[in-house]
Amino acid sequence: MAVIGEVLTGPADRPRRSLRLNPAVLAPLVSPLALLAIWYWVASREIFPEQILVPPGVVLEAFRELTESGELQEHLGISLYRLTLGFLIGALSGLIFGVLLALSRQVRDYAGSLFQALRQIPTLALIPMFILFFGIGETLKVVIIVKATFFPVAVAAWDGVKGIPTQYLEVGHLYRLKRRDLWLRLVLPAAVSPLLTGIRIALGRSWLVLVAVELLAADSGIGQMMELARQMMRLDIVMVGVFVTGIIGFALDKGFRLLERLLLRGRIAEKTT
Amino acid sequence: MNFRNRALGRFLSPILALLTSLTAPLAAADEPAKLRIAVVANSTSGTPVFVGPPQRLASDQEFQQALRQRNVELEWVPVSSAAVATLTNEAFTNRRIDFAFYGDLPSVILNASGIKTRLLVPGNLGTNTYLAVPANSGARSLQDLKGKRIALHRGRPWEVSFAKLLEANGLGFNDFRIINLNPQAGAAALASGGVEGFFTLDDAYVLEERGIAKVIWSSHQAPHDWKMRAELWGSEEFINRYPELTQLLATATVRAMHWISRDENRDEYIRLQARFGLPETVIRRDADANQVTWKDYWAPLFTDSLKKHYEQVAAHAHRNKLIRKSVEAAELFASPGFVNRALQELGLEHYWNTAEAWQ
Amino acid sequence: MSGNAPRRPGEAGRLLHLKGWLVPVLLLAVWQYMAGLSQAHAHAFVPLQQVVEAARQLILSGELWLNLLGSLQRTSTGLVIGSLAGLALGILLAFSRIALTLVSPLFHSIRQVPLLGLTPLIALWMGNGEPAKIFLVSLAAFYPLVLNTYEGLRNVDPQYQELGRILGFNRLLLFRRVLLPAALPSIFTGLQQAVPFAWITALGSELLFNAGTGLGSLMMTAEVGARMDIIIVCAVTVTLLGMLMSYLVGALANRVLNRGTVKTG
Numbered sequence: 001m002a003v004i005g006e007v008l009t010g011p012a013d014r015p016r017r018s019l020r021l022n023p024a025v026l027a028p029l030v031s032p033l034a035l036l037a038i039w040y041w042v043a044s045r046e047i048f049p050e051q052i053l054v055p056p057g058v059v060l061e062a063f064r065e066l067t068e069s070g071e072l073q074e075h076l077g078i079s080l081y082r083l084t085l086g087f088l089i090g091a092l093s094g095l096i097f098g099v100l101l102a103l104s105r106q107v108r109d110y111a112g113s114l115f116q117a118l119r120q121i122p123t124l125a126l127i128p129m130f131i132l133f134f135g136i137g138e139t140l141k142v143v144i145i146v147k148a149t150f151f152p153v154a155v156a157a158w159d160g161v162k163g164i165p166t167q168y169l170e171v172g173h174l175y176r177l178k179r180r181d182l183w184l185r186l187v188l189p190a191a192v193s194p195l196l197t198g199i200r201i202a203l204g205r206s207w208l209v210l211v212a213v214e215l216l217a218a219d220s221g222i223g224q225m226m227e228l229a230r231q232m233m234r235l236d237i238v239m240v241g242v243f244v245t246g247i248i249g250f251a252l253d254k255g256f257r258l259l260e261r262l263l264l265r266g267r268i269a270e271k272t273t
Numbered sequence: 274m275n276f277r278n279r280a281l282g283r284f285l286s287p288i289l290a291l292l293t294s295l296t297a298p299l300a301a302a303d304e305p306a307k308l309r310i311a312v313v314a315n316s317t318s319g320t321p322v323f324v325g326p327p328q329r330l331a332s333d334q335e336f337q338q339a340l341r342q343r344n345v346e347l348e349w350v351p352v353s354s355a356a357v358a359t360l361t362n363e364a365f366t367n368r369r370i371d372f373a374f375y376g377d378l379p380s381v382i383l384n385a386s387g388i389k390t391r392l393l394v395p396g397n398l399g400t401n402t403y404l405a406v407p408a409n410s411g412a413r414s415l416q417d418l419k420g421k422r423i424a425l426h427r428g429r430p431w432e433v434s435f436a437k438l439l440e441a442n443g444l445g446f447n448d449f450r451i452i453n454l455n456p457q458a459g460a461a462a463l464a465s466g467g468v469e470g471f472f473t474l475d476d477a478y479v480l481e482e483r484g485i486a487k488v489i490w491s492s493h494q495a496p497h498d499w500k501m502r503a504e505l506w507g508s509e510e511f512i513n514r515y516p517e518l519t520q521l522l523a524t525a526t527v528r529a530m531h532w533i534s535r536d537e538n539r540d541e542y543i544r545l546q547a548r549f550g551l552p553e554t555v556i557r558r559d560a561d562a563n564q565v566t567w568k569d570y571w572a573p574l575f576t577d578s579l580k581k582h583y584e585q586v587a588a589h590a591h592r593n594k595l596i597r598k599s600v601e602a603a604e605l606f607a608s609p610g611f612v613n614r615a616l617q618e619l620g621l622e623h624y625w626n627t628a629e630a631w632q
Numbered sequence: 633m634s635g636n637a638p639r640r641p642g643e644a645g646r647l648l649h650l651k652g653w654l655v656p657v658l659l660l661a662v663w664q665y666m667a668g669l670s671q672a673h674a675h676a677f678v679p680l681q682q683v684v685e686a687a688r689q690l691i692l693s694g695e696l697w698l699n700l701l702g703s704l705q706r707t708s709t710g711l712v713i714g715s716l717a718g719l720a721l722g723i724l725l726a727f728s729r730i731a732l733t734l735v736s737p738l739f740h741s742i743r744q745v746p747l748l749g750l751t752p753l754i755a756l757w758m759g760n761g762e763p764a765k766i767f768l769v770s771l772a773a774f775y776p777l778v779l780n781t782y783e784g785l786r787n788v789d790p791q792y793q794e795l796g797r798i799l800g801f802n803r804l805l806l807f808r809r810v811l812l813p814a815a816l817p818s819i820f821t822g823l824q825q826a827v828p829f830a831w832i833t834a835l836g837s838e839l840l841f842n843a844g845t846g847l848g849s850l851m852m853t854a855e856v857g858a859r860m861d862i863i864i865v866c867a868v869t870v871t872l873l874g875m876l877m878s879y880l881v882g883a884l885a886n887r888v889l890n891r892g893t894v895k896t897g
Contacts, residue, residue, distance in 0.1 A: 031738040051366045051386055052756060113652035114659075122832045124839065125870040128461075128851045128863045135467025136452065208746040212836055215751060217462070219422070219452040223749065228453055230752035231359050231428040232595050233366070233386040238752045242745055249744035352760070355852070363756045461855040 054236045059243075062236035071225070076244065079221040082138065083210055086145025090206075091199055094150040098157025119151045123209050127216065136217040144213050148206045156198020163194065192263060200256040207249050305515050307346045308522065311361045311373035314351030322548045324354070325503070326396070327374050329529035336525035345518065355455040358382070358428045365390055371511040372522065376430030377502045377586045378595075384605060385596035389509035391607035393519065394526045394615075395579055398570045399500030401559050402434040403477035404490040406470050407463055413489060415442050421469035422450040424459035428595065430501035434492055435472045436589045437499045446593060460485075474501075478555040493562040498582045512607055520611055527573050527615040531624065534571035574630040575609040678860040686861035695850070700869060702845030706762070707834040707877075710769025715826055718774040719819065722781025743775050748836045761844065765837040772833035776825040784818025785811055820885040827881045831874050 036056065042048070043055035050058075066072035100107045101115065123144060134140040214223025222241055229237035312327040323331060330336065331349065340347050350370050352360040358379035364370040366388050373390075380390055406412045412421075415438060425435055439445060449470075454462055456473050463471040464485045471477065471486065480486035492500050505526050512519045533542050543560065547553040563570055583602035591599040609631045616622050666677040690696035721739075725732045747768055758764040788811050796810040838848025847866050854862035 029737070031734045032741060034734075035738060049366065049388075051388060109651040110655055111652075114656050117656075120875050121867065121871045122828075122835060122874060124832050124836045124848075125851075125867045127839065128855050129860065129867055131458070131461055131467070131855070132465050132860050132863065135465050136454065136458070136462050137467065208748065211746040212748040212840070215748065215840060217452075217454055217458050219450060224453065226749065226752055228427060230755070231356075231453075233362055233382055235753075235756060238756075242749060242753060245749045246741060246745035249746060250741060253744060359755075360760050364759065366756065367759060369759055457852055457855050 051233065051235060054239055058236045059239045062234070063240045063243075066237065066240060072240070072244070075220060075222050075225040076248075079210060079214065079223070080248070082141045082221070083145060083206060086142040086210075087149050087203060087206055089142070090146040090149025091153045091202065093146075094153030094202075095157045095195070097150070098154035099161050101154065101158045102161035115151075115154070119155070123148045123205075124212060127213060131217055136219075141210060141213055141218070141221075145206045145210055148209045149202045152198050152202035152205065153195075156195050156202075159198075160192070160194040193260075196256070196260045196263065200253065200260070203252050203256060204249065207245070207252060211245055305345055305511075305518055307348050308340065308518060309348045309350055309370045309372070310522075311350045311352050311364055311370045311375065313354050313357050313375065314349070323349070323351075324546065324549050325374060326505075326526060326529040326533065328545055329532055330525055333525050333529065335528075336521070339521055343518070355457050358426075358430075362386075362388075365508060368508075370508075372505060372507040374505055375503055377504075377583065378430045378433055378590060379428060380504075380506050380605065381583070381587050381590050381600050382428055382596055385590065385598055385600050390506045390605075391509050391512055392504050392605055393507045393512065393607045394505040394523050394530075394573045394612055395575060396502060396504040396573070397530075398563075398565060398572065399492075399497045399502055400430075400474060401500055401562060402431040402472065402474060402492045403488050404435075404438070404470060404472050405463060405477040405480055405486040405488050407466060408481075408484055408487050410469065410487075412469065415439070415444065415490065418470045419444065419448050420450070422452050422467070423470035423472060424452050424454045424462050424468040425472045426455050426459065427451075427453045430503065431472065431474060433586050433589050434495075434499050434501050436593070437495070437585075438490065475555055475559040476551065478558055479551060482552070482555065491562070493564075498578060498585060502579075502582060507607065509607075519607075520614060523611040524615040524618050527612060527621070528619055530571045530573050531619065531621055534568045536567055539567055569626065572625040573612055574625060574627060575606060575612065576629045576631065578629075580606075678864065683861045683864050686859070687865045690862065690865055696865070696869065699845050699847050699850040699866075700873070702849075703831075703834055703838065703847045703870075704873070706765055706769055706837070706846060707831050710766045710834065711773045711826065711830045713766070714770035714773025714830065715777045715823060717770065718777025718822070718826075719781050721774075722778045722819075722822075723785065725778070725782050726785035739778065747771055747833055748840060751837070751840045755841065760841055765834065765841055765844070768837045769830050769834045773826040773830045776822045776829065777819070778822075780818045780822025780825070781815065784815030784822075787818070788814040817885075817889055820881075820889060824878065824881050824885060827877050828874055831870075831877060835870060 039053075040056050043050075043053050047053070063072070097115075101112065126147065127144065130140055130143060134143055210221075211223045214221040215227045216223075218224040222245055226238050226241035229235070229241065310327070313324040314322060322328075327349070337347065350364060352364070352375075357375055361370070361373045361375045362379055362383045365373065365383055366386075372393070374396070380392070383390060404415065406418070412418050425432060436446075439448075452459075452462070452468055454468075456476055459468070459471045459473060460476065460480055462468045463480065471480075477486065477488050481488055505522075507519060507522075532538055539560075543553060543556050546556055560567075580602055583605055587596075587600045587602055590596045613630075613632060616624075616627075660680065663677055664680055667679040669677075687696075721735070725735060750768070750771075754764050754767060758767060792810050792814055793806070796806045801809065834846070835848045838844070838846035839852060847870050851863050851866045854860075854866070
């Protein structure tokens, strides 16, 4: 399946000769800046009350305050910590399980259907249930992220390994590669491409789910910061939260794409899709 | 060509609809075609059920008639009890409502943010608040919960009650881990052991009756200004612009509170309230605990103690950094004239003890 | 939920494969055991018969159906609006370089913000009712449609475009007869991604906006009394409906694409 979203990465990424010209490099900045300008203008005219459309200056001020008091860093740090912990656990176990599913008939027979069934359950639908099970502490958030990460990564790993042409495995067998070598030198590298994509998508989803959980039930974290701000009618803080979550999401996504590109540089020819 | 135009059209019309919905609130303020009142309601069973005086108001034929004569449509805007404060405040900010029956702290927060609302008719004399712990908990008082997690929905009226309790025990918010959960989530958290304490209204009794929790403190014995208050608030702009309509609403509300305050109607009122979701037993238990008579409980009067209550609410909000600029309690009140005229119109000047009421 | 194609019919036979049932049955047995341990446990590990009973009651009282309908309405309205808007924007971006340069950066930045994180803003700007929730759901459907429409249109085999030009098609005809049909598979991929995403977003909006009917609202109400049984029933319903919708869209895609292939082939 074609990897969605990679095409629409903007003019700067497309192989165009005009890349070196200034306009093409500046072009991506045009619309965000234009939007910013419109925002500033509309707010200064007070077309909407200040409480509804917060002027950019006020948002900036709120950002300054939050960073000075360390509140933003604290909340962000906690959210990122949860994300990292849950993600590592979920991705690692997903990876292992996915590869197992692909390689082992037994695993497929015993756990395959259950896996498929559980996979269909939307993470969000599980939140109320998990709250009752795990309370509202850190465990809840980490478990939710593990769930959100485990399945997409497992599926991606499964697909990736399944997609390895049997010739590769036969050759490996022919050369009597040891189990470990089989895995490390053959299976993993060949599965890397769809796997990385799956991980990247899982990461994006997990961030989404984490913010949702924090909005609902937490005493700390970026989502909770936004929710509390909302209750206190501090829309400026809410907007700071929106920007920050967006930037983090963007950074995570871009970071992973970079990683994909680096790891796959030598592998274009070997891609099986 | 067809496809693109149609697609473009379909692309544009939702955008236009959205734009209209954003600008509509600005336009609506030019005509009182509607009287929009926010009310705490529950509608999971289809027909909305209101809490408190609005219940009476909704079935007040005289009121409806008067409105019809002026060509004003009455619109009830239901807000879920899970987030009354936020939703009502947002609705006021957005100019989607003109009046609301809701609580003290949220109104202060709203006014501090720059949106002006005014207290038109004071509500009942203080609703009780409760501190609950899990049924098998060993905690007997607030002190036992020091350092533990307590579920408290921030920005709701009962937060001030909690603050008073803390103060009386020489404690502060920092002595606990306050978890901001709406009452539903708070109840669930208490049930599952996610928090060690839960501060809320009489829904705590529901948990107690289920055997999930026990109430270790209630505001029954506490002074009146410890309890939370809910009143009829209105947007300042509307009140100034349409004083007659405002008076109409004030009179109808006072009439409703008069009806409720009569002893013979007490049972019926409780029965009606039970439809909202809390069982009758819980409502009675809460109502029976009040120190004043049923009649005085429902006196809609502006008094000095009302002002003092709001001064404390504003002080709490400011001290705990819930609001940035502090709010003058006296500025929050609409003219008592509305209530007084209502009393006059209804012939109730001597029904309640108006010795301390403002004139 | 990743966007894999619907399972082929041959795999349905696997359902009867006994080995696959072993682990689930074991887990259920453990669950029942935990429920029987104590009252406190019965709270979270609700006995299975209680779940069944709750399901029965919800269905009989019509509450389940009412809320299910609410969620479905929200999802479908949002899907229609979002997909059409996404389709339109995708087409625009595919053909207008200026639009692409201007819109693309904005699009990508806004896309990164977790949708549900926009809740506080949207609640303030659009209120708490249907329009706000539908807006969120539309956004959820919007993104995949834009991306996949764009990609589909830009990745049309140049041979087809050449052919169209040889046949003397003007731009419009080229679009209608060649490009659009060739892009349809991609567009349907986008739709297949949009449907589960929209469904989940609808659920999320119900969880966060707490007003109105919907499976999410029902779940939140059930949380008050810690009614795990109702929560389970809702979760199962949500899952089943999600699967059903994905399946239907997949079937629709198959039908349309088969016919489409015949037409342009």
